[in-house]
Amino acid sequence: MDTKQHVFLRKMNCKQPKKSSLLEAYDLQTWFPIKRGILARTVGYVRAVDIASLYINKGETLGLVGESGCGKTTLGRTLLGLEKARRGKILFCGKNLLELNRSELRKIRRRMQIIFQDPLTALNPRMNIIDIITEGLVEFRLIEGTREDHAKRLMNEVGLDEEAIYRYPHEFSGGQRQRINIARALSLRPDLIICDEPVSALDVSVQAQVINLLMDLRDRYNLSYLFISHDLSVVSNIAHRVAVMYLGWIVEHGPTGDIINNPMHPYTKALINAVPRPDPNKIEHKRERIILKGEIPSSSDPPSGCMFHTRCPEVMNICRERAPLETKSGMHGVWCHL
Amino acid sequence: MGFRDLKLLEVKNITVTFETDEGIVKAVDDVSFHINRNEIVGLVGESGCGKSVTALSILRLIPLPYGRIETGEILFYGKNLLELNRKEMRKIRGRAISMIFQELGSALSPLHTIGRQMVETILMHKNITRKDAWNIAETWLEKVQISDPRERMFAYPYQLSGGMQQRVMIAMALMLGPDIIIADEPTTALDVTIQAQVFELVREMRRSHTSILLITHDMGVIWEMCDRVLVMYASRVVEEGNRDDIFSKPTHPYTIALLESIPKLSADKGRLKAIPGQVPSALNYPSGCHFFDRCPDAFDRCRDEKPKLIDLGNGHKAACFLTKNEL
Numbered sequence A: 001m002d003t004k005q006h007v008f009l010r011k012m013n014c015k016q017p018k019k020s021s022l023l024e025a026y027d028l029q030t031w032f033p034i035k036r037g038i039l040a041r042t043v044g045y046v047r048a049v050d051i052a053s054l055y056i057n058k059g060e061t062l063g064l065v066g067e068s069g070c071g072k073t074t075l076g077r078t079l080l081g082l083e084k085a086r087r088g089k090i091l092f093c094g095k096n097l098l099e100l101n102r103s104e105l106r107k108i109r110r111r112m113q114i115i116f117q118d119p120l121t122a123l124n125p126r127m128n129i130i131d132i133i134t135e136g137l138v139e140f141r142l143i144e145g146t147r148e149d150h151a152k153r154l155m156n157e158v159g160l161d162e163e164a165i166y167r168y169p170h171e172f173s174g175g176q177r178q179r180i181n182i183a184r185a186l187s188l189r190p191d192l193i194i195c196d197e198p199v200s201a202l203d204v205s206v207q208a209q210v211i212n213l214l215m216d217l218r219d220r221y222n223l224s225y226l227f228i229s230h231d232l233s234v235v236s237n238i239a240h241r242v243a244v245m246y247l248g249w250i251v252e253h254g255p256t257g258d259i260i261n262n263p264m265h266p267y268t269k270a271l272i273n274a275v276p277r278p279d280p281n282k283i284e285h286k287r288e289r290i291i292l293k294g295e296i297p298s299s300s301d302p303p304s305g306c307m308f309h310t311r312c313p314e315v316m317n318i319c320r321e322r323a324p325l326e327t328k329s330g331m332h333g334v335w336c337h338l
Numbered sequence B: 001m002g003f004r005d006l007k008l009l010e011v012k013n014i015t016v017t018f019e020t021d022e023g024i025v026k027a028v029d030d031v032s033f034h035i036n037r038n039e040i041v042g043l044v045g046e047s048g049c050g051k052s053v054t055a056l057s058i059l060r061l062i063p064l065p066y067g068r069i070e071t072g073e074i075l076f077y078g079k080n081l082l083e084l085n086r087k088e089m090r091k092i093r094g095r096a097i098s099m100i101f102q103e104l105g106s107a108l109s110p111l112h113t114i115g116r117q118m119v120e121t122i123l124m125h126k127n128i129t130r131k132d133a134w135n136i137a138e139t140w141l142e143k144v145q146i147s148d149p150r151e152r153m154f155a156y157p158y159q160l161s162g163g164m165q166q167r168v169m170i171a172m173a174l175m176l177g178p179d180i181i182i183a184d185e186p187t188t189a190l191d192v193t194i195q196a197q198v199f200e201l202v203r204e205m206r207r208s209h210t211s212i213l214l215i216t217h218d219m220g221v222i223w224e225m226c227d228r229v230l231v232m233y234a235s236r237v238v239e240e241g242n243r244d245d246i247f248s249k250p251t252h253p254y255t256i257a258l259l260e261s262i263p264k265l266s267a268d269k270g271r272l273k274a275i276p277g278q279v280p281s282a283l284n285y286p287s288g289c290h291f292f293d294r295c296p297d298a299f300d301r302c303r304d305e306k307p308k309l310i311d312l313g314n315g316h317k318a319a320c321f322l323t324k325n326e327l
């Protein structure tokens, strides 16, 4: 990036008091109304996100894991303001996003970008690559020099051939399309990128390339990521800290090593145990299998008390009656009665 | 009993092609393997490498007329399945060899209840009363841990979650006591804790002496479930061997690279060893070794000549010119 633009963008960044987080969210709740009948009366709610608090520091990657339908995408979209939270607080550089007016919000939006799971549907098939990856720059009037220069620079950054800027999305493979999405997210020099299952649709041999690219860019530009995935192995590889979600709740969070090696919540334990993994040295040979019973309950009719009590191998009476509060030790927090 | 007698199914030099608008696609190229009695064989590879087509060709379910099994034999109890007539083949399907499909939709009809579909299937193969068939079906739903099996018999597939539909399909694959089950990515669409439940069932199946061909793209699944492994890349089998050999002394450069590129469940960070480039399109596989353009060890010979599987002993084989016995 040329230095002039760089300085300009830097100026826009907030001065951060030391050690404060880039993004903090408290007690977020996002429900979707279930409507019935001709009058479309609301008969209930899908509690996609019920209780979720998190923070992400500058340059840090927070992994968000959990099984499908647990609310990961909704939480990500809520942080971006794409879904409306019915409760809670989202602080970005100390400003509460839920209280900003439209023009203030627009400025902040530039600094939070998103990469989706399916790289093809996220790209407009009728736009060529140069238009796709410089659209945001034009919108925010950040173009200096030619669009071609910007586009070529971005293509280089994500490891694509700069000559390809006049091609269309369908001419690229899945991995290359995801690189295009990354280039687009990168174009506005964001502070935070929400990566929603960015490698889940890719082949195993291509996944590693994209994960490496994301790690390189993070280190080069001190980016922060919220890295959403159902795959704990992928998350453990890229995230500094991990938050585990179940039925709209963040049930445990902490440094990646603590979560992987010393999980506290019975759900996290089961999740880690269930990941099939090669073990040629037979270190874990006698790993005892934890098989959870039953299915994940519906988020429109969640269980009372602790969300996990219907499947928890260690359930006690109190779990059915009262929702647990957070127990913290250092940076490791867990919502469980145990 | 000699070694040969153990072979329940033997696939010999199968080649399958499809006629497409863009040209002829060779989806499976000269693939051979066998499944022993009481064995779980894993077929692993990335999407498009020909796993599903291999599975479908065993049951002769390749869509005609575009698809064709060009060459090869599929011996089941020594009989070539490719020479059976339709009626004989229908008896084999479901009864002797059953299949669990990757897409949940393709095996269960949305129009009929679970119970009806199960009962019809049983009656097709067994000469028993409807009532007995109903009881068998219900018992199987219970065995695969479907809650309230009596009520679920009256449910339509859409009323069940993905995990439950998959378990119904497993029950249907099992209830006729087949010799072989072909499971094509049976858990790819499921969450890991539900996958763990399904695998628990598969382990039980093995206890009932069923052989299984388990297709997956996940090396972790191969490790946890399989006795023997076939690694496929771009329509060909590139390596074959016992699970322990494949993981502790992988030999083909693709197998080595694949194992190294998988993110490990651990807090150690650092760049992954990625395989450069991408899986080639089936329309233009390289003319020599199919891994040629991505292989870190490729040399001149690999460009034009196709390596054959070389025996390394103990049933371990690899198709690479660098393989010891080949040089």
Ligand SMILES: Nc1ncnc2c1ncn2[C@@H]1O[C@H](COP(=O)(O)OP(=O)(O)O)[C@@H](O)[C@H]1O
Pocket: A032, A046, A047, A048, A066, A067, A068, A069, A070, A071, A072, A073, A074, A075, A299
């Ligand atoms: N726009 C929406 N309207 C109604 N329900 C929704 C909507 N988006 C998501 N949901 C529901 O919210 C829950 C959480 O979904 P999602 O955030 O997509 O989970 P995840 O990303 O973890 O798979 C699911 O039950 C889903 O069906």
Ligand SMILES: Nc1ncnc2c1ncn2[C@@H]1O[C@H](COP(=O)(O)OP(=O)(O)O)[C@@H](O)[C@H]1O
Pocket: B018, B019, B020, B025, B026, B027, B045, B046, B047, B048, B049, B050, B051, B052, B053, B054, B063, B066, B067, B282
């Ligand atoms: N019905 C079909 N018509 C044309 N090509 C097909 C058909 N089915 C599969 N193929 C091609 O055959 C190759 C192997 O496919 P498949 O066996 O489904 O791969 P896998 O199961 O390993 O992902 C692919 O290149 C695919 O495009």
Ligand code: SF4
Pocket: B252, B253, B254, B289, B290, B291, B292, B293, B295, B296, B297, B298, B299, B302, B307, B319, B320, B321, B322
């Ligand atoms: S034959 Fe050549 S190109 Fe193919 S895997 Fe071996 S070294 Fe690589």
Ligand SMILES: [Mg+2]
Pocket: A072, A073, A074
């Ligand atoms: Mg999602």
Ligand SMILES: [Mg+2]
Pocket: B051, B052, B053, B102, B184
């Ligand atoms: Mg397939």
